[in-house]
Amino acid sequence: MKITKIDVMLFHPIESSNARGKTGAPVSWDNPAWNPVGCRVYTDEGIYGDGEAAMAYGAGCHGAFGMIRDLGNLIIGMDPMKNEVVWERIYKQTFWGQNGGPVFFAGLSALDMALWDIRGKALNAPLHVLLGGKRRDHLRTYASQLQFGWDDHIIPAYSTEAYVENAKKAVAEGYDAIKVDFFTFDKDxxxxxxxxxxxxxxxxxxxxxxxxxxxxxxxxxxxVDIIMENHSFLDSQSAIQLGRRMEKYNIFCFEEPNTPNPKTAKLVHDKLNIPIASGERIYTRWQYAPYFEDQTLQMIQPDIGTCGGITELKKICDMAHTYDIGVQVHVCSSPLCTAPAVQIESVIPNFVIHEHHVFNRYDYNRRLCKFDYQPVDGKFEVPNLPGNGNEYSEYALTHCEKFTIE
Incomplete structure (x- = not known):
């Protein structure tokens, strides 16, 4: 089998004419910047696989789009079943791969994800079978980012009453864990x-x-567990100050208390009696290594679409298991990343909990993929379809910028 063609796609699911200004920056919480970046890899046997670079939000989607284009040229003609060979070629022969950052590894992640999808379809096996077999059929899941509400569109929480209402709504749906960034919006x-x-x-x-x-x-x-999210907006001083005050509320974990850095991570960890979670801005096993060695993180959150893909994510999870560190795979992109993330979490022994981001409840995101997986009673059922378990919808394929590599 050989790779014959790659479609690189930048999706535009939000079509409102006033959704963004001339610079592309969001101008309304009702119409946020949300532009997932993905690819479809084709083979000479008619099997294709879909992958995604998890840079749908923030600044970077065009960089990820360009990176997939650049990296895709390296693998035309290669055997998609040899994912380790492809991964190492991209990592070693691009110059910027070694010790690279999120844009590079987002591009690699998308291609790697697509190759695993092809492998599963070719062997008629779901990803969890290829990775060693699932040990759980349902995953404990938390309702994530309740500062944006818990509805089918963003409703920013300004008042204390709004935070309470959002938490109650999630719990009423069966969730026994929630995540909130309590420090996003002021009262006004x-x-x-x-x-x-x-x-x-x-x-x-x-x-x-x-x-x-x-x-x-x-x-x-x-x-009901509370995860206190902070999106790395704090620094080590304010994180310690805030964390000490919140210790008495039995916080499940303190997520991204400050900019990821092994030395400041140790300072924050040593000063607090709250488990620390981080990882969506840490890439590859090499960057995770010092956090494991210092035991500064109790739960890692590598993003399947930026850490290096499925190939690298499984290695990171296995390394974490060596140090008795738990895993929650980070997912904040289109639903394409959810299915393989859930399958990996079903396999690894050190799984802790799955994140269900509120954006996964929004129509403009849900319609991007063929299958719409949603938790029931706070639990996620593991997909059993061949490959990664999902693919882009016809809607997505007709609402995107596309560049083809042959």
Whole structure:
């Protein structure tokens, strides 16, 4: 079998004419910037596989689109069943691959994901069988990013009452764990600046976060876990200050307390009695190694679409298991990444919990893929279709910019 053609795609699921300004920046919470980047790899045997670079949000989708184009040229004519050979070729022969960053590894992740999809379809086996066999059919799942509401569109939470209401809605659906960034919006609806969230903070900011955390904890009781998200907006000083105040609320884990850095991660870890989670901005096993050696992370969150793909993600998970560190695969892109992420989580022994991001409830995201997987009663069922378990929909394929490599 040989790779004959690759379609590289930049999707535009949100079609509102006023959704973005001239620079492409979002101008409304109702119409956020959301442009997933993917690929479809074709073979001479008629089998194709889909993959995605997980840079649908923030700044970088055009970089990922270009990176897949560049890397795709290297693998035309190669055997898609030899994913390790392809991975190493891309990593070693591109110059920028070694110790690369998110754009490079997002491109590699998309191609690698597509190759695993081809492998599974060729062998008529789901990904979890190829990776050693699932040990669980259903995965504990948490409702994620409740500061944006828990509905079918974004409803930013400004008041303490809104945080409580969102938490109750998720719990009523059967979730026994939730994740919230309590430090995204001020009471007036504005977002906090970098200066406000770093350094030793004024009492107002710590008090506001505690008010929200305390109210949510009281509303949902002690048997529902709370993950306190921070999106690396804090620095080590403010993270320690905030974390110490929240210890008494039995926080399941403190996610991305500051910019990922092995030295500051150790400082934050050593000063707090809350498990630390991080990883969506840490790439490849080489970058994870110092965190494992120092035991500064208790739960890692490698993104399947930026860490190096399925090939690399499985190795990272296995390395983490050596150090008794748990795993939650990070997914915040189109539903294409959800199916393989769930399958990997079903296989590994050190799985902790699966993230169901609120964006997965939105129609503009759900319609991008053929199958719409959603949790039931706070649990995710593991797909059993051949390959990765999902592929882009006809809608997605007709609402994208496309570049073909042959």
């Amino acid at each position: 609806g504005s977002t906090f600046s970098e200066e406000q969230r770093t350094g030793l903070m004024k009492p107002y900011y710590v008090d506001l976060v505690e008010e929200r955390v305390a109210a949510v904890r009281e509303a949902i009781g002690p048997k």
